[in-house]
Amino acid sequence: MTATRRTLDVSALPEYAFGHQGMIWWGTVGFMVIEGSMFVMALIAYFVFRTRVAAWPPALANPDLRWGTLNTLVLLASLVPNHLTKLAAEKFELGKVRVLLLVCLVFGIAFLVIRAFEFGSLNVSWQSAAYGSIVWFLMALHTTHLLFEVGEDAVITALMFTDHVEPKRFVDVSENAFYWYFVVLTWLPIYVTVYFAPRWL
Amino acid sequence: MSEPAEPRARLVVERPDAPRPTDAELAREHQRLSETWRVPKGVLGWFMVVDHRSVGMRYLVTAFGFFIAAGILAALMRIQLAFPENTFLGPDKYNQIFTTHGLTMMFLFAVPVMEAMGVYLVPLMVGARNIAFPRLNAYSYYMFLFGGIFLFTALLTNTGPDTGWFSYPPLSGPEYTPGKRADVFAQLVTFTEVAALAIAVELVTTIFKLRAPGMTLNRIPLFVWAMLVTSFMVIFAMPAVVTSSTFLLLDRLVGTHFLNPAVGGDPILYQHLFWFFGHPEVYIIFIPALGMVSMIITTFTQRPTFGYIALVLSLFATGFIGFSVWVHHMFATGLPQMGLTFFTVASMLITIPTGVQIFCWIAALWKGRPQFATPLLFVIGFIVIFVFGGLSGVTLAALPLDLQVHDTFYVVAHFHYVLIGGAVFPLIGGIYYWYPKMTGRMMNETLGKANFWTLFVGFNVTFFPMHQLGLMGMPRRVYTYPAYMGWNTLNLISSLGALLLVVGGVMLVYNLVHGLRAGAPAGENPWHADSLEWATSSPPPVYNFLEVPIVEGRHAVWERSPDRPVVTGLRSDIREVLVTDVMDAEPAHRDQFPEPSIWPFLASVATGAFFVASIFTPWAVVYGLPPIGLTLIGWFWPKKPAGEHVAEMMAPGAPDPVAPDLHA
Numbered sequence: 001m002t003a004t005r006r007t008l009d010v011s012a013l014p015e016y017a018f019g020h021q022g023m024i025w026w027g028t029v030g031f032m033v034i035e036g037s038m039f040v041m042a043l044i045a046y047f048v049f050r051t052r053v054a055a056w057p058p059a060l061a062n063p064d065l066r067w068g069t070l071n072t073l074v075l076l077a078s079l080v081p082n083h084l085t086k087l088a089a090e091k092f093e094l095g096k097v098r099v100l101l102l103v104c105l106v107f108g109i110a111f112l113v114i115r116a117f118e119f120g121s122l123n124v125s126w127q128s129a130a131y132g133s134i135v136w137f138l139m140a141l142h143t144t145h146l147l148f149e150v151g152e153d154a155v156i157t158a159l160m161f162t163d164h165v166e167p168k169r170f171v172d173v174s175e176n177a178f179y180w181y182f183v184v185l186t187w188l189p190i191y192v193t194v195y196f197a198p199r200w201l
Numbered sequence: 202m203s204e205p206a207e208p209r210a211r212l213v214v215e216r217p218d219a220p221r222p223t224d225a226e227l228a229r230e231h232q233r234l235s236e237t238w239r240v241p242k243g244v245l246g247w248f249m250v251v252d253h254r255s256v257g258m259r260y261l262v263t264a265f266g267f268f269i270a271a272g273i274l275a276a277l278m279r280i281q282l283a284f285p286e287n288t289f290l291g292p293d294k295y296n297q298i299f300t301t302h303g304l305t306m307m308f309l310f311a312v313p314v315m316e317a318m319g320v321y322l323v324p325l326m327v328g329a330r331n332i333a334f335p336r337l338n339a340y341s342y343y344m345f346l347f348g349g350i351f352l353f354t355a356l357l358t359n360t361g362p363d364t365g366w367f368s369y370p371p372l373s374g375p376e377y378t379p380g381k382r383a384d385v386f387a388q389l390v391t392f393t394e395v396a397a398l399a400i401a402v403e404l405v406t407t408i409f410k411l412r413a414p415g416m417t418l419n420r421i422p423l424f425v426w427a428m429l430v431t432s433f434m435v436i437f438a439m440p441a442v443v444t445s446s447t448f449l450l451l452d453r454l455v456g457t458h459f460l461n462p463a464v465g466g467d468p469i470l471y472q473h474l475f476w477f478f479g480h481p482e483v484y485i486i487f488i489p490a491l492g493m494v495s496m497i498i499t500t501f502t503q504r505p506t507f508g509y510i511a512l513v514l515s516l517f518a519t520g521f522i523g524f525s526v527w528v529h530h531m532f533a534t535g536l537p538q539m540g541l542t543f544f545t546v547a548s549m550l551i552t553i554p555t556g557v558q559i560f561c562w563i564a565a566l567w568k569g570r571p572q573f574a575t576p577l578l579f580v581i582g583f584i585v586i587f588v589f590g591g592l593s594g595v596t597l598a599a600l601p602l603d604l605q606v607h608d609t610f611y612v613v614a615h616f617h618y619v620l621i622g623g624a625v626f627p628l629i630g631g632i633y634y635w636y637p638k639m640t641g642r643m644m645n646e647t648l649g650k651a652n653f654w655t656l657f658v659g660f661n662v663t664f665f666p667m668h669q670l671g672l673m674g675m676p677r678r679v680y681t682y683p684a685y686m687g688w689n690t691l692n693l694i695s696s697l698g699a700l701l702l703v704v705g706g707v708m709l710v711y712n713l714v715h716g717l718r719a720g721a722p723a724g725e726n727p728w729h730a731d732s733l734e735w736a737t738s739s740p741p742p743v744y745n746f747l748e749v750p751i752v753e754g755r756h757a758v759w760e761r762s763p764d765r766p767v768v769t770g771l772r773s774d775i776r777e778v779l780v781t782d783v784m785d786a787e788p789a790h791r792d793q794f795p796e797p798s799i800w801p802f803l804a805s806v807a808t809g810a811f812f813v814a815s816i817f818t819p820w821a822v823v824y825g826l827p828p829i830g831l832t833l834i835g836w837f838w839p840k841k842p843a844g845e846h847v848a849e850m851m852a853p854g855a856p857d858p859v860a861p862d863l864h865a
Contacts, residue, residue: 002764004218008414008751010779010788011770012212017790023333023410023780030402037440045470053465126457130465133457155834166842
């Protein structure tokens with residue numbers, strides 16, 4: 001060994017990173033791929049079941065469009081405050097982040113309430129044929145994601161109103177917003193499938 | 202996405218001739234790091250551990266425990282089949298035993314033991330202080346453990362699953378399997394998949410973001426590449442089986458009709474979903490073993506890896522093709538001919554990357570001067586057995602032959618050749634190889650060689666006759682056979698071979714336990730190996746590396762320059778780690794790892810209770826989810842930041858743009 005050596009002093013590097021430079025992003029993406037694969041599997045099952053019967057839905061009424069469409073609009077609208085939250089978090093604007101997180105939470109409660117009405121307007125039980133089973137499966141799978149996302153949003157909102165605020169928390173806010181996109185965007189193929197496949201196929 | 206105001210390169214200061222720290226300074230650093238990264242002690246502490254060596258070791262020991270349990274079940278089956286019309290086990294017991302044997306070997310031994318090796322070794326091989334998401338890692342272990350306890354509790358209370366490790370409907374459905382046996386199957390799958398998926402995400406993040414500076418993509422050790430490919434396969438394959446087993450559970454519990462063909466459901470869809478997972482699963486078990494083989498061959502030939510790029514690309518090719526062969530498990534289901542032809546071709550295609558690897562290894566052994574220590578013997582045993590298994594695989598990929606031997610002992614022989622030959626032999630070789638690193642002591646070499654020959658001979662005597670039995674028409678999963686079938690002698694030979702396997706297993710356990718007390722001290726690098734895990738003491742300290750190394754070549758230890766460059770400037774009073782770029786492993790930022798915590802354990806108890814309850818009542822969803830939510834909040838609720846630390850980070854002029862009036 002030599003008397004001196006080469007070193008790489010990293011003490012000036014930041015203590016957090018947004019987006020794909022950070023570790024949380026990779027964890028989030030990992031779980032998005034896992035959950036996204038489950039959505040894909042369930043959608044494949046839906047269309048496989050379609051090929052097994054002559055009429056779709058089999059001797060049942062179509063799902064009503066009203067609540068589902070309303071919820072789609074609410075979910076899409078929630079992307080606006082969600083995106084603004086992400087931008088504000090990445091600029092460390094605490095005041096804005098607090099207000100926007102609350103706005104997102106209101107949206108979250110709204111789409112959970114509407115979702116309850118959606119289940120009532122499916123016009124089918126999970127016990128009536130494979131059609132009913134898979135429709136409920138898709139809806140329940142997505143609703144689980146909504147519940148989880150709203151819960152996470154509530155916890156993060158609470159954190160941002162306490163003295164836990166530090167730069168890393170803004171990374172959490174940003175990654176939470178990133179996951180929110182996933183929850184909203186995965187709804188679109190499910191919406192089209194559940195509400196329009198019975199009309200078109 | 203906000204970037205730091207200054208380019209990162211200017212935040213990292215390179216010093217060509219920094220003074221070397223004195224021994225006293227290094228001792229102080231050791232003291233501080235040991236305190237910071239300490240592993241909690243005591244009963245409560247046991248449930249709070251989050252460091253990857255402890256969790257990895259628990260995973261390994263537990264998985265080997267299940268290996269022994271499943272081996273005992275196999276021995277019971279071989280006793281039953283040794284003689285025609287034997288009455289040692291009745292048909293009902295036999296069904297539960299072969300199903301539990303298969304489930305345990307696949308879900309509680311093979312996959313977890315490979316992931317355990319990854320959990321223990323990958324952070325060391327890439328020069329990290331811990332695995333990414335260490336609390337998730339702890340959670341994963343408890344889920345795995347609870348899943349195993351759940352399955353064996355069911356078996357011992359006469360509720361063991363009895364419809365085969367894939368439990369096809371309609372046999373496993375509500376009509377033909379009343380009671381709870383098939384539900385145990387479905388929830389065992391859920392337990393172990395949650396555990397495996399968690400580790401997959403941890404390993405991908407560790408490999409992408411926690412590599413020591415200098416470990417660019419083309420310097421990543423082959424075992425780490427193998428774990429990366431495996432983790433991606435877990436991420437894409439396991440959601441399919443979670444979906445199929447959830448369909449099964451719901452059909453049985455709440456009267457859905459996913460798998461009921463009378464009202465539009467489709468039992469064949471279950472088989473597609475199961476094998477879309479099930480075939481990649483084979484590679485999930487086999488690819489880590491390939492990584493171990495490459496590492497062991499490099500060490501015991503003492504020359505640079507032959508065909509590194511070809512080996513890495515072959516791992517990826519195997520991973521990709523592994524997803525397009527699943528239908529070859531379903532040739533007998535009456536699918537369209539055209540589709541079957543495609544899957545025959547894809548199944549044969551997979552021999553190409555496998556062949557490339559085998560030729561690379563042969564070339565390395567040919568050109569090097571191999572030392573035939575125990576690990577290398579197991580690797581050579583692997584090559585021999587695996588080539589046999591591969592050949593019987595090629596014959597099975599051919600549609601006409603497959604239909605002929607479908608559901609016979611030929612298939613049993615084939616998959617034991619590829620799984621034991623392809624995964625268990627390299628694994629045992631890997632255990633002999635890394636045992637000195639994990640325990641600080643050597644295993645007995647003479648006993649190791651005897652161990653190899655016992656297992657090698659025992660294996661072939663047990664499983665080779667099964668090819669012939671299968672061709673003679675002996676079906677799988679029968680608890681006995683009449684004496685006039687002409688299967689008596691071969692079955693007896695097979696059972697005697699199993700006796701040798703038991704002896705080999707006992708030798709291995711003895712050598713493992715004996716080595717702990719009486720093994721010769723191993724030192725840092727007893728095999729003169731090339732990868733980073735050998736650049737720290739054996740067993741590694743709680744912080745893995747006293748100073749984070751800088752990697753200068755593909756063979757990090759062999760290519761170290763005499764001045765041993767390192768990273769400085771990481772805090773040792775908190776659990777600070779260096780996060781690097783995906784491609785070039787350039788230092789990117791510092792991050793703080795979580796402290797030990799009881800919450801992952803509590804969360805796993807809540808999740809486990811939910812899974813078990815949900816085989817009895819759908820209300821488990823209502824009562825089961827809130828405790829999970831609460832424990833997750835406890836888990837993620839951060840500690841309050843220390844005052845002056847925040848002030849320092851938030852101060853104007855700190856390296857990143859932060860709002861100066863944050864608390865205003």
